[in-house]
Amino acid sequence: MFRQLLLLLPLAVLLSGLSQPVAHAATLTNHRGGDTPVLTRTSYDYVPSVMKDGVYRMWWCGGVSGDYILYAEANSLSGPWHARGSTTANSYNVVFRPTGNRAQFDGVHTCDPSVIRVDGTYYMYYGGYGDGTGTTTIGVASSPDGLNWTRLNGGNPIIVPARDYRTVTNKYGAGQPSVTHVNGKFYLIYTDTTGYGTDAGGGGQFVLRSSDPTFQSGVEELTASGFAPMTAENHTRHSLLTAYSVDWQYIDTNDTFAVVMSSGTYNSFTVLLFNSTLNGLVDRFDLSGSWTEGTSIVSRPDKHALPTSTCGTVPIDILRSVGTPGQPDSWNLARVGVDLLTGRTCDQIPHGRVYEGYLLNTPGLPLMLARGGLRLQFALAGPAADLARNSIDVPSDIYLRIPYGASLYSGNTVYSATGRPGAFLLDDGRLWPVSCVEAVQHNNSVVTSISTSQWDSYARGPSLYCVK
Numbered sequence: 001m002f003r004q005l006l007l008l009l010p011l012a013v014l015l016s017g018l019s020q021p022v023a024h025a026a027t028l029t030n031h032r033g034g035d036t037p038v039l040t041r042t043s044y045d046y047v048p049s050v051m052k053d054g055v056y057r058m059w060w061c062g063g064v065s066g067d068y069i070l071y072a073e074a075n076s077l078s079g080p081w082h083a084r085g086s087t088t089a090n091s092y093n094v095v096f097r098p099t100g101n102r103a104q105f106d107g108v109h110t111c112d113p114s115v116i117r118v119d120g121t122y123y124m125y126y127g128g129y130g131d132g133t134g135t136t137t138i139g140v141a142s143s144p145d146g147l148n149w150t151r152l153n154g155g156n157p158i159i160v161p162a163r164d165y166r167t168v169t170n171k172y173g174a175g176q177p178s179v180t181h182v183n184g185k186f187y188l189i190y191t192d193t194t195g196y197g198t199d200a201g202g203g204g205q206f207v208l209r210s211s212d213p214t215f216q217s218g219v220e221e222l223t224a225s226g227f228a229p230m231t232a233e234n235h236t237r238h239s240l241l242t243a244y245s246v247d248w249q250y251i252d253t254n255d256t257f258a259v260v261m262s263s264g265t266y267n268s269f270t271v272l273l274f275n276s277t278l279n280g281l282v283d284r285f286d287l288s289g290s291w292t293e294g295t296s297i298v299s300r301p302d303k304h305a306l307p308t309s310t311c312g313t314v315p316i317d318i319l320r321s322v323g324t325p326g327q328p329d330s331w332n333l334a335r336v337g338v339d340l341l342t343g344r345t346c347d348q349i350p351h352g353r354v355y356e357g358y359l360l361n362t363p364g365l366p367l368m369l370a371r372g373g374l375r376l377q378f379a380l381a382g383p384a385a386d387l388a389r390n391s392i393d394v395p396s397d398i399y400l401r402i403p404y405g406a407s408l409y410s411g412n413t414v415y416s417a418t419g420r421p422g423a424f425l426l427d428d429g430r431l432w433p434v435s436c437v438e439a440v441q442h443n444n445s446v447v448t449s450i451s452t453s454q455w456d457s458y459a460r461g462p463s464l465y466c467v468k
Helices: 381-387 396-401 437-442 452-457
Strands: 027-039 045-053 055-063 067-074 093-096 109-118 121-129 137-143 174-182 185-192 205-210 220-223 226-229 247-251 256-262 268-275 281-288 293-297 313-322 332-341 358-361 367-371 374-378 390-393 404-408 414-417 420-425 431-433 447-449
Touching: 027 313, 045 313, 045 332, 055 109, 067 121, 121 174, 185 247, 247 293, 256 293, 256 313, 268 313, 281 332, 367 381, 374 381, 381 437, 414 452, 420 452
Parallel strands: 045 109, 045 293, 067 109, 109 174, 137 174, 174 247, 358 390, 374 404, 414 447
Antiparallel strands: 027 332, 045 055, 055 067, 067 093, 109 121, 121 137, 174 185, 185 205, 205 220, 220 226, 247 256, 256 268, 268 281, 293 313, 313 332, 358 367, 367 374, 414 420, 420 431
């Protein structure tokens, strides 16, 4: 276990450059879970990343021969959790490990996964550690299925400590990443104990955003006056929170970033709701539950809040390690949760965004995929299953609030051209590009080749991505 344990600070000193916390306004209901582990092994387990992706899928840091990233899945957050293709409770897959080359930034330890799926690609942001003479840095890998990973950025870190770790008291470095995807950009919050905006103990949470998943181009940083291009002068000068090991997601229901973090007393969690520009605190609430290290908020694949069939209700479920603080080999994973009643009515909710990527089932109405904020209706279930893994039953009132986009009928024409993807020509007169041949085949469609100029003459609808 490569990282030192970092104690969290009381909430009274958490906020950096923001107004004082607002009075608790949210209504909480349906408290669930507790301190009983839902996954146990014979070695330490902590800092999970959990998404609903057909089933619940979890990646976490576990002791194998050093810190490896492990994987399990379950039909319920309460378990049983098991390896892919297994039904044995508490089984798991080792899906990402150190390179074994001690000279590389992740040669000895890989930990703190934050996994997100954007369109059809999974990205895993993680902390890496090498030969012990350096410090933690952040890397990223991609995968078509969440199980088989390829390091990006040439196998080099994407974020390094802001300063020489030897010049600061807390030498942990840059790590503990958490990523969400909002309006076409990846938003990354992470710890950097060398950051200029940390407190005396190295506590600080810094925020970057970019449309580049490797954060090597077009990077903007959150400053005291909002996002600005990252420069040497503004890098890590503004800390959103004085804290360690937080997780976050975006809540479309009320357009907030939800940041979940542990208290300084090992017996509760705090959820902070920031506005969409991250310059104001909208609400906060606390949940009871023991913890030993890190937290994870269960999310959609794109790291947004899970939808429900009730307008204004947002489920907040947290997985984290429990056991004896300071004794990692006692750590297992447990779940606690609550429903957040935002007070928003059906008329106040952006339904297309809330249900993005979900198949919606409503009696008497066609199966529908929310894509690009629009309603794509299906005549056949086969192509719908290729394009989404999550589904939800909703009443017709919610279904019809998502603006109509188009219908995919059996045998719809698919056009392809040199240098262009295959695309369904739908009843809105637009081409909807599709990423795989399976959806074409399952829709009984035939691909027709046209010239590039003809293909380009059509307006484009949202792109459709098959999920492996």
